[in-house]
Amino acid sequence: MNIFALNIALAVAWAALTGNFTLGGLAVGFVLGSGALYLAKPLFPGCDLYFLRGWRWVKLCVLFLYELVVSSIAVVWDVITPSTKARPGVIAMPLDVEDEMAILLVTNLISLTPGTLSLDVTDDRKTLFIHAMFADDPDAIRAQLKGGMERWVKEAME
Template sequence: MNLFAINILLAVVWASLMADYSLSSLGAGFALGYAALWVAQPLFGGPSLYHRRVFRIVRLVLFFLYELVISSLRVAWDVITPSHKSRPAIIEMPLDVKSDIEILLVTNLISLTPGTLSLDVSPDRSTLIVHAMFADDPEALIRELKDGMERKVKECFEL
């Protein structure tokens, strides 16, 4: 049985002990199970891919939430102020991610962030076409997207 299945089982056991099957109870059980499995790492042969991957996924989610708040505030400020600072442009971002799920995740995270929209992926899947609301410096924007969203998504799928 893999560690993810054990962690799910521990979450269900926790919810059963609490007699509460709400999402918060299952989440707390999952977090406690993760901590218990972290402490028990020597029994499973040292640090596992599971623990690294969960940590990277949590880091990606927190990074996305941060970007979501910052970009929402930036777009809202541009909308409510009389002087518009937006310089929209369509840019081509070369992709380092290769699998369909990685490309899908990168494009969706970019599209969910206010001020940016993924338009298309080239047929050879090497370039992502993005519409950006604030593209004063397209090269800096490409660098920001690659060093942010794409790198964190790529880390989540590394072995």
């Protein structure tokens, strides 16, 4: 049986038992169902992969929020100070992810981060062009994005 579907069923059952069919009630049921499934891992063969994938998605969200805050502070600081440190430029970044959904997620996360914008992906889906607000060192930006967002997405999509 699909572990995710079982977790959803446990969340709905929890909401039915408590009479709280709201998003919050379903979320509490989902978390409690996850805990119950975690305790019952030996009974379900594919359960380890389910929890590993869930952990990777949580990690991706938390690390993206951290990057969002840090880059927002950098952009705001550059805007409010009299001297500008922005040296915009376009950077070509080779892509390791191959799946269309993974490429879409990487490009959207980069575009959502202040100071960077995904411009285009080549037809062969091997290179992503990025506009960066602080492009003094393109190699450092490439390394940061590849070691950060792209690697996190690749781990979450496995």
